[in-house]
Amino acid sequence: MSPVEIVTDILFAGMAGMTGFFAARLGGEIWSRMILKSEAATRARVKLKRCAPLIPAFEQRRAKLRIALAQSEARRRAVERQIDQFQSKLDELQQRDDEMIRIVGRKRPGCRLFKAVMVNRHVQAAIREGRPHGLLDGSWARAQHVEIWAQNLPEAKASLDSRFPVSLGFTLIEMIEPEESSGAATEGNGAAA
Incomplete structure (x- = not known):
């Protein structure tokens, strides 16, 4: 090409x-x-x-x-x-459950404040056996403080027995009436309530 x-x-x-x-x-x-x-x-x-x-x-x-x-x-x-x-507060309160105070009745004219210490024998037996009680908290194995508003000691015991019956294992360890005058004690507790 x-x-x-x-x-x-x-x-x-x-x-x-x-x-x-x-x-x-x-x-x-x-x-x-x-x-x-x-x-x-x-x-x-x-x-x-x-x-x-x-x-x-x-x-x-x-x-x-x-x-x-x-x-x-x-x-x-x-x-x-x-x-x-709240969970941490609850855990803290459960660790301090022996400080809990239960109140029976309410402040009325003529009523005085009685204090009682109680335990529950059924809860104590359940704890010894290593099982929880079916109805009550484990704190009842230790002494629990109860405040009762009543006019006299027999009425306080009757109120306590109706609220915490012996048939359910509640046992009264001690019951006392505060020594200070009931007026000063009730005013202080009324303000706290």
């Missing part, structure tokens, strides 16, 4: 390539315009135009929901902290 034929072939190939490129480009443009002018494209544009304002609204809603979620999470953590605090 001569150099002229080679150059001619190259020019011819280049022209054919350019013609093909422009034909493809022109065909693509015509095809894209046909697609853009079609009814489906028009419906899609109308739908996009109608839905476009929703995007910022969804963004705002998402931001609000994130804030609400963060606030809910903070409240949940605060409630968990409160539960932990």
